[in-house]
Amino acid sequence: MYETTFLSSTELSEDQYRKLVAKFEKILKDGGAEIINLEHWGNKKLAYPIGKAESAWYTFIEFSAPGDLIKKLEQEYHYDETVIRYLTVNLDKYAVAFNKKRREQGFGNKNNETKGE
Amino acid sequence: MAEHHHHTREGMGPTATNQIKNTRLAKKYCRFKKAGIKHIDYKDARFLEKFINEQGKILPRRITGTSLKYQRRLSVAVKRARHLALLPFVTDRSK
Secondary structure, X not given: XXXXXXXEEOOOOHHHHHHHHHHHHHHHHHOOOXXXXXXXXXXXXXXXXXXXXXXXXXXXXXXXOOOHHHHHHHHHHHHOOXXXXXXXXXXXXXXXXXXXXXXXXXXOOOOOOOOOO | OOOOOOOOOOOOOOOOOHHHHHHHHOOOOOHHHHHOOOOOXXXXXXXXHHHEOOOOXXXXXXXXXXXXXXXXXXXXXXXXXXXXXXXXXXXXXOO
């Protein structure tokens, strides 16, 4: 199980952004991934400027996939100019349980003391 | 000469400065172990902010009381959050 987050430039129009997300969804599905969850965190202000940008579109995807797909995904992130940051994480059993709980409790759950029980 | 007053400090290890004394007197425990939390989420900036100082630096264990195991995971989480610009690397507080 993996989760990936990528930041896209705000210079994208709404439509271009949607196309971009669809592109990565396709890459995942074509590679044999099963997308568990996809979140749009919207336009968030960055804690520090990245290449002159002060904010970015945050997209978050949870999925299961064969291992070799990850390399391909990250390559695609790297090629795309509108993706300014990305991070893919392999989830251990605690992380998987945490994510599940987080999804069930609804998004925007910033309540911390119940994590990972 | 006045009597030689032998000053002993019981139950406390040597402290470098008096400022550290306060953190040792209170019952020190790891909040993660106590709450049974197993996973520290790097995406939760508001939670992680509790563990960084105003300069953005990660707080040492002796201040937060965190156990080594969880401090390491915390550290990883903070660094990932920094990579995703959810937390700053440095905050510019002009002092």
